[in-house]
Amino acid sequence: MAVRAAVAGASGYAGGELLRLLLAHPEVQIGALTGNSNAGQRLGALQPHLLPLADRVLEETTAEVLTGHDVVFLALPHGQSAAVAEQLGPDVLVIDMGADFRLADAADWERFYGSAHAGTWPYGLAELPGARAVLEGTKRVAVPGCYPTAASLALFPAYAAGLAEAEAVIVAASGTSGAGKAPKPHLLGSEVMGSMSPYGVGGVHRHTPEMVQNLSAAAGERVSVSFTPTLAPMPRGILATCSAKARDGVTGESLRAAYEKAFADEPFVHLLPEGQWPATASVYGSNAVQVQVAYDESAGRIIAISAIDNLTKGTAGGAVQSMNLALGLDETTGLSTIGVAP
Amino acid sequence: MAVRAAVAGASGYAGGELLRLLLAHPEVQIGALTGNSNAGQRLGALQPHLLPLADRVLEETTAEVLTGHDVVFLALPHGQSAAVAEQLGPDVLVIDMGADFRLADAADWERFYGSAHAGTWPYGLAELPGARAVLEGTKRVAVPGCYPTAASLALFPAYAAGLAEAEAVIVAASGTSGAGKAPKPHLLGSEVMGSMSPYGVGGVHRHTPEMVQNLSAAAGERVSVSFTPTLAPMPRGILATCSAKARDGVTGESLRAAYEKAFADEPFVHLLPEGQWPATASVYGSNAVQVQVAYDESAGRIIAISAIDNLTKGTAGGAVQSMNLALGLDETTGLSTIGVAP
Amino acid sequence: MAVRAAVAGASGYAGGELLRLLLAHPEVQIGALTGNSNAGQRLGALQPHLLPLADRVLEETTAEVLTGHDVVFLALPHGQSAAVAEQLGPDVLVIDMGADFRLADAADWERFYGSAHAGTWPYGLAELPGARAVLEGTKRVAVPGCYPTAASLALFPAYAAGLAEAEAVIVAASGTSGAGKAPKPHLLGSEVMGSMSPYGVGGVHRHTPEMVQNLSAAAGERVSVSFTPTLAPMPRGILATCSAKARDGVTGESLRAAYEKAFADEPFVHLLPEGQWPATASVYGSNAVQVQVAYDESAGRIIAISAIDNLTKGTAGGAVQSMNLALGLDETTGLSTIGVAP
């Protein structure tokens, strides 16, 4: 079986990473590639690292171009996915790498995105409790945000095991590719090299309600999230430092046991041996997640830290993992747990 | 008046930064420079950026060599400062850039450093409440740690104003110079470029009790601190993301007012206009501190973020600032608030 | 005497670096600051590292605004300087940090810049033979390009001493600030971090004729230059690796002697001890130049390498150095030879 896949938005970072992974996927044949402002250009000029596709030319993002594929990946600006998905019909697997269908709460959507809520699709974070059952065979997938992927994987075991109070504090550092390819002054190399800076501070970052949604589901109660994203001087990677007050009776052993249980059979999550901590370099370009957890007795807090590649597990790799589940393929097909380091 | 200054430990990063600042200090004449394993070497080979001192040769760190100066800066490994200071006598200004005399609590010292407590010297963070009175005219200064400098300046106004609960969560990213110049595999450029990683997680980092000491003093009650340091791919800079639950009745306005009051007359602290956030690049090579604060209403937390240069304000600049106070000079002499950017 | 200085183009990297230096210059008082598209904005939002000027507001670049100063620095796009200079009159010192008045040969200008030649002003590279005599007391200065500064200082002693054949090969790596602050996709941090890439290859870079001009003047004959610039993953710095075939009879000793003679009294040029090589980190943020030279006997070539900070010695520091000479101040006033390292 060859799965024919189209990519809408092939000129950006998410689209480029997706193509890198699809080129290595043994079951996928790459079909139409689209990009609006870049339609008509050679991919070799836009994504010079994708040598096998250098001579492909981008088309316009239209239903005609995207029709006739088994899977259509959407890497489009917010608010554009619903219309495209509708035209493709219910039998095509549509995987939205944007935010449009991630949130279940319409009020949250409207508050953080300022537009009408398009709906809610199966959420493509397979490692969350119960997620695989929803993803197998689905025709619609909402790929999670990169920060929510990192933070949810770090903290959900503590919440699922009832070990943490319902107030999480998350500080995450992201590589600059998370901010996209549109040129803006503060994203210039001259500005970001040698600098760490926060943004979206104080509960206003759009990934906050998505974290609340995931952690609340794991906890069975509403978990509040204080989330501070920071921009780090590196192209890729997210390091999420997450903490919450420990419930009474938590010990280092009970904490470790909860994480071992949560990740025992996970092919992409590496709960590190005690004493070893995650590093984004170790998961560079891979779909792997490094997780470590500790109990800080003096502060009474659980500290859980995860490292992912924001473009791979945090975006395109998560999308391929969900595609595999949706199509009934082995979940790990075409995905690597080996980072490109040093 | 020319202040004659000696530097013990001139070959490391702290010593090099101190010399960079002293060379620009109009009242200081640089005297003896020492370094143990590097004694006998030209400074030009060890600190090639210090052109005016290129032909100076390092001497052994002995009382004989250090005697005869008005000020002696100690940038020595832990545990060596007390013996040197004693030999220099009570009339020489001794400024310890190490940890030996920072902590007031001997039990804290013993738990975190594993040796006998040497004592407590006046703490050289001039911006803390009451600090200047202790530093003026003193003959002994304990220069604060780099992380405690960043975190204490970010949070003490909230504690001093009674706005924050007594549990702080601090996640800080530091440039690699904070880890020193001794070559270790995990500090190689190949390892750190492109990577973020935590270390000393779970309350074990030695700067934790120093933060507890400073914030507790500001709050008038014991403040617990959950501190996670991370290594960032940049040579210099600390970004400290600090938060605490807000006490009842806190508003964005009361918070802002507390910070404006705390920093109104501070020559080195720049409380940024609302909406602008600190960036380590902006304070690169300077003694300036950028601070911003916000109230996250949905999470009920105060978020205070500071950026410093770990080698300047976080080490050598803080040392010079304290020297100025101790000697009765203008506190800002020889120190800049202008970063080297981009 | 307070020299009143205006800066046209204060929002870019060259303008920002100039202001950083002028703030530390004991004889200069900063007057009008202009910027076209950014007129009306606070400097604190555009140049957050210049704390003392944070509340200054940019004005429009007009003759009215710029009138009434002793010195006017122009950091404007190509082709705009002549008109402004004319309106300021012959008695104001005008220092052009752009390219308009660097080239003596109008045909060269037209070929490389595609517009009419505006003229030729005294060339502000004080270290070149005979340059100081022209700069002292002048009312017009053309600040050299950053690459020509680095390459000319590396090679002119070999040419002035008649040691090198008239064909130079120059490969230089520059930090990204050399490409300016206008946001372009290939200058994004995501693109430049972790990457080296050439541009303007094959004799087409606009700094080529300027190098030919300088080296030919030193040699007394036309020197051809093969120049390849490359973009390096760092904010600042130029490392210029320059070579030429050695003339018959050249030895390592004669080469070294020529360089020692050329730089014997130069306050900013550090001819390194034999065996030590330049590094851009050592001159970061300073006006210093590190130079080293070697004779490769097996290839029969002279290899001369220089390191500068492209924004300081390569642009704004060179401008201040020329201003000092033009105004009769000590040439080194307000300029440092101490790099910010590590």
Add this chain to the structure above:
Amino acid sequence: MAVRAAVAGASGYAGGELLRLLLAHPEVQIGALTGNSNAGQRLGALQPHLLPLADRVLEETTAEVLTGHDVVFLALPHGQSAAVAEQLGPDVLVIDMGADFRLADAADWERFYGSAHAGTWPYGLAELPGARAVLEGTKRVAVPGCYPTAASLALFPAYAAGLAEAEAVIVAASGTSGAGKAPKPHLLGSEVMGSMSPYGVGGVHRHTPEMVQNLSAAAGERVSVSFTPTLAPMPRGILATCSAKARDGVTGESLRAAYEKAFADEPFVHLLPEGQWPATASVYGSNAVQVQVAYDESAGRIIAISAIDNLTKGTAGGAVQSMNLALGLDETTGLSTIGVAP
């Protein structure tokens, strides 16, 4: 068929990269892993990015341990390979990733390495004229140095076509992984981030005679090489800027034609479309080579530039490519031409 492969020297950067590639090679089964000072340690502690091998323990590098494999890769310090290879016998494929067997000229070896010449093995740069015939079926391979790989691929077509004078000038920038994993002060992240610096200047770098050997073979006459390596602030990648005087009658067209002919059927070399230049980011983690060439008419020189990943095509990828040829597998098996970007 499963090819059983052992890796001697699995804890360094070359060994780690080789394992990354072998894990993705469909025909290879990874056997013994050795490392001297690290014997007894878990690979997960030394190479945390190689998740599937995290629990493997390194053994001592002995003939007993290495016996019983189809292929043995040697990533050992200079001078140790000959003894190991001899013990393994003539029927085992031995691939030396060190320098011991690269040079044909014993005098060159002795001059640059200061020890007795061990011999000469088939040189594993398949793209050189005639190389594949020697590699097919061989039991011994000398993997080229990283710089010679980059420089030879950039320039051999010009020499093979008789277009270039026999004096090449090569300036190359390398990521820090090329300097290895042994911790040295000048390789600390604090030192290399933000800095470009040369080393081994003046014909003394050990890769120089290897370049002379390759280019001379292509030219049919002795080619002298002036080679300057520089250390760039990035973990991986080599950008080689190479030039030589053009012979009479060379045109841009004849030059382009020579390169198109040389690389027409090469699976790993991407001769870029005219106007597009190599970037190391584009080949990050891949076995691809980007090449571009131009004729600088005013300087009369051919400029050829290549980009490779020093650890992949420059070391471990080149080793796997040669293994494939030696074993009669498709040359591209297990190797990718897709970079990990941005």
